[in-house]
Amino acid sequence: MVQLTLPRNSKLVTGKTWPKPEGAAKLKKFKIYRYSPEEGGQPRWDTFWVDLTKCGPMVLDVLIYIKNNVDPSLAFRRSCREGVCGSCAMNIGGNNTIACTKGWDEVAGNTITIAPLPHLPVVRDLVPDLTNFYAQHAYVQPFLKTDTPEPEKEWKQSEDQRNELNGLYECILCASCSTSCPSYWWNGDKYLGPAALLQAYRWLIDSRDEATGERLDDLEDPFKLYRCHTIMNCAQVCPKGLNPAKAIAKIKHMMVERVS
Amino acid sequence: MSSNQDFATPTARARGLGSAKAGTEHHIRQRVSAIALIFLVPWFLFSVINAVQAGYDGAQDWVAQPWNAILLILTAGAAFYHMRLGMQVVIEDYIYTPGMKSALLILNSFASIALFVTVAVSVLKIWFTAGV
Numbered sequence: 001m002v003q004l005t006l007p008r009n010s011k012l013v014t015g016k017t018w019p020k021p022e023g024a025a026k027l028k029k030f031k032i033y034r035y036s037p038e039e040g041g042q043p044r045w046d047t048f049w050v051d052l053t054k055c056g057p058m059v060l061d062v063l064i065y066i067k068n069n070v071d072p073s074l075a076f077r078r079s080c081r082e083g084v085c086g087s088c089a090m091n092i093g094g095n096n097t098i099a100c101t102k103g104w105d106e107v108a109g110n111t112i113t114i115a116p117l118p119h120l121p122v123v124r125d126l127v128p129d130l131t132n133f134y135a136q137h138a139y140v141q142p143f144l145k146t147d148t149p150e151p152e153k154e155w156k157q158s159e160d161q162r163n164e165l166n167g168l169y170e171c172i173l174c175a176s177c178s179t180s181c182p183s184y185w186w187n188g189d190k191y192l193g194p195a196a197l198l199q200a201y202r203w204l205i206d207s208r209d210e211a212t213g214e215r216l217d218d219l220e221d222p223f224k225l226y227r228c229h230t231i232m233n234c235a236q237v238c239p240k241g242l243n244p245a246k247a248i249a250k251i252k253h254m255m256v257e258r259v260s
Numbered sequence: 261m262s263s264n265q266d267f268a269t270p271t272a273r274a275r276g277l278g279s280a281k282a283g284t285e286h287h288i289r290q291r292v293s294a295i296a297l298i299f300l301v302p303w304f305l306f307s308v309i310n311a312v313q314a315g316y317d318g319a320q321d322w323v324a325q326p327w328n329a330i331l332l333i334l335t336a337g338a339a340f341y342h343m344r345l346g347m348q349v350v351i352e353d354y355i356y357t358p359g360m361k362s363a364l365l366i367l368n369s370f371a372s373i374a375l376f377v378t379v380a381v382s383v384l385k386i387w388f389t390a391g392v
Contacts, residue, residue: 002354135270186353190276222283222352229349255284 002186015044018070024051028104030062032074033115035122043122045113046071052104059092059107059114060099063126075125083239086174090126091115096176096237117179119188133175136192139218140200145211161207168202168247170240171195177234177244183227191227192219194234194244201247204254220255228252286345293342300335307331324390329383336379344372 006012015034020027027049035043048066055065060078067074076099077087083101090099092114093107104112120128144155178184178193192200197219204215219225225248234244311322322328347368355361 001356131270132274135274138271139274183353189273217281218279220281220283221279222286224279226283226287227353252284252287256288259284260288 009042011042013042013044015046017047018049020049021051021054024049024053026052028052028062029111030066031111031113032066032126033113033122034074034125036073036124057103057105058100059102059104059112060088062104062112063088063099063114075123075127077127084172086172089117089174089176089179089239091118096180098172098174098176098239101239117175119179119185120175128175128179130175132188133178133193133195136196137173137199139192140196140203141211141215141218142199142203144203144206144209145214146208147210155208157207164205164207165202167242168198168205171198171202171242172240173199174239176237176239177242180233180237182231182233183229187223187227190223192224194228194248197225197228197251198242198244198247201251204251216251216254216258219251225251225255286348290342290345293338293345296334296338297342300331300338303331304335320386321390323383323386326387329387332383333380336376336383340372340376340379344368347372 012033030048030050031045032048033043034046048070050062050065054069055061058081060081063074063076063078067076076090078100079085079087081088081100083098086098088099089096092099092102093109093112096117099114114126116122116126116128120130120133123129146155173195175195177198178188178195181194184191184193200215200219203209204212209215228245228248230245230249232245235242235246238244307322307328311319314322323332348365351361351364351368355364
């Protein structure tokens with residue numbers, strides 16, 4: 001049966017409440033998921049109070065503030081801090097997004113909860129294990145495949161053909177979509193998930209690519225592709241405003257076109 | 261290190277058993293049966309509500325009319341076929357235990373066919389025995 005509750009060793013307990021900073025002008029409460037494999041035990045919710053006048057406008061600024069000023073052991077991934085690298089994807093206030101472009105003032109409620117991306121093994125605190133996610137991305141062979149000898153200068157593409165890739169090439173592989181998808185939660189080992197399928201479609205409709213048929217062959221599978229039940233969480237959470245569900249629907253259209 | 265540790269590479273796991281090169285037929289059949297039901301279900305609801313208002317005998321007379329009988333059998337066929345396809349997806353989604361999964365998939369097919377045959381034979385019996 002599908003796992004509908006957390007395993008016993010993953011159940012969250014109440015953790016440490018850090019003291020409120022003295023003389024703070026604008027306080028906000030943050031509940032942050034903590035887990036350390038060295039310490040073992042249950043994962044816990046730690047409570048932090050942050051003086052918002054002392055940190056930048058984004059949730060990532062809050063995390064950096066906490067790491068610098070309150071608890072240096074807080075672990076999270078971040079790199080570009082401007083929505084390009086996709087490293088800081090996490091669950092903020094119940095929605096998957098990237099912390100660097102999510103303003104803390106955009107999250108409703110008195111307390112902002114921050115947890116790692118759902119339904120993935122946790123490496124530490126807010127750092128999930130994305131090994132399977134990356135292997136699935138590699139499975140769709142996200143690169144140009146051709147048999148025709150390479151032209152001297154470049155593979156040409158018209159403006160219209162290039163425009164087909166808009167809304168697809170922008171994906172930063174943050175994994176917010178795949179880890180928000182219930183179908184990916186239940187069958188993530190077999191279902192490729194919205195992120196990998198969006199990339200698959202990006203190469204399927206690239207006018208320069210010559211492996212469209214093989215690509216469709218590799219995707220045509222009750223689990224790899226057809227586990228998408230158009231739940232649409234992927235499109236709702238995508239921090240880049242992309243629509244993986246639409247790309248998956250278009251792959252299904254190509255499959256139908258091939259047989260009828 | 262325990263002996264039950266999984267040393268399969270992430271690539272091996274992502275590829276799994278490879279692509280089944282199937283699923284499109286299932287997808288098409290589910291959509292086509294859904295299109296049939298868009299027309300059949302409103303007819304079915306409207307007609308049945310009207311028919312039962314005439315009581316048991318009135319309902320029997322209604323079923324005995326050829327067009328009603330034909331449409332009833334078509335509705336049951338499309339609905340149970342669509343149900344079989346949908347339930348198959350639900351079982352595949354949520355049941356992981358191999359034996360249990362196969363058993364439920366087979367039971368799903370048997371139950372859907374049994375339900376259809378029961379409805380079809382009942383309708384035909386009313387139609388063919390009407391006025392006898």
